[in-house]
Amino acid sequence: MITLHHCHDTRSMRVLWLLNELDLTYTLSVYPFDATLRSPAYLTLNPVGRVPTIEIDGETIWESGAILEFLCERFPERGLGRLPGDIDxxxxxxxxxxxxxxxxxxxxxxxxxxxxxxxxxxxxxxxxxxxxxxxxxxxxxxxxxxxxxxxxxxxxxxxxxxxxxxxxxxxxxxxxxxxxxxxxxxxxxxxxxxxPGFVAALPPEDVQRIFTQAYYPVPD
CATH class of the missing domain: 1.20.1050.10 (Glutathione S-transferase Yfyf (Class Pi); Chain A, domain 2)
Structure with missing residues (x-):
């Protein structure tokens, strides 16, 4: 069982995208981008109150780069990582x-x-x-x-x-x-x-998002 703790429009999107590309079954636990992430319950999973956090095989892992490396090494047959010894x-x-x-x-x-x-x-x-x-x-x-x-x-x-x-x-x-x-x-x-893995990781149209406009120009 894999659970991804996720906020839309944040770094946790890269983990969601990777899970899709790996074709893994997972549960998505979505949070608003607010003080909910600093609740005592969530802080037991991630001590800095941020996303992403992933629960897998009895382990709890946070930091998006670490999660990407872990998943690619946990599922090397998918070919999305480059293991030690690979020229790349x-x-x-x-x-x-x-x-x-x-x-x-x-x-x-x-x-x-x-x-x-x-x-x-x-x-x-x-x-x-x-x-x-x-x-x-x-x-x-x-x-x-x-x-x-x-x-x-x-x-x-x-x-x-x-x-x-x-x-x-x-x-x-x-x-x-x-x-x-x-x-x-x-x-x-x-x-x-x-x-398709990217498209499936996009926020649904009817949810609260961080980005409410396509472009934020520098004010005059």
Missing amino acids: RPDYLIWLHFAETVSHHVGALIQQHMVLDDTVRSPTLMKIEAARLAKCYGAIEARLSTPLENRDYLLTSGFSAADIACGQAVYMARHFLPLDAFPETAAWYDRLTER
């Missing part, structure tokens, strides 16, 4: 965890656009964080532009959990910086978001 293992680890770099800047922009009020919101900081996202996009663009066979994905050997991690981070980042200036990244993102 170093690049796999780099890009799997690069998602957290992207998400760090997204988190700062969520705070600025949606959490803070006008009296403390900083357009300067918003511009800085958007510029940092552009550098992240640039790193992905350079990787995908490398003239190697089968570079439709981040790894030469094809689709992996690294694409899931980074793709979900870009899903969030696009609310603050479009992909217009990064054509290879945009094409890669389109390939990812056509996958």
Whole structure:
């Protein structure tokens, strides 16, 4: 039995997407993105009161990158991880965890656009964080532009959990910086978001979401 503790439009979406790609049976426990995550009951599962948390085989695991690694190693026959000894293992680890770099800047922009009020919101900081996202996009663009066979994905050997991690981070980042200036990244993102596993991980239309608009421009 697998249970994923999940909030829509958060990093836990990458775990949900991976579960779909692995074709695993799971139960989804959905929380509002509020103080519910800091309830005593939830803190017994995740001591920092965040998502994702996953319960599997009697274990409770939190931190999205750790969960992705664990699941790929627990189900190696699905081929979404790159195990020790695989030639793509170093690049796999780099890009799997690069998602957290992207998400760090997204988190700062969520705070600025949606959490803070006008009296403390900083357009300067918003511009800085958007510029940092552009550098992240640039790193992905350079990787995908490398003239190697089968570079439709981040790894030469094809689709992996690294694409899931980074793709979900870009899903969030696009609310603050479009992909217009990064054509290879945009094409890669389109390939990812056509996958049934991604589509099944999207929030239903009738639920409360973090992102209530497609794009959040920097205020004048």
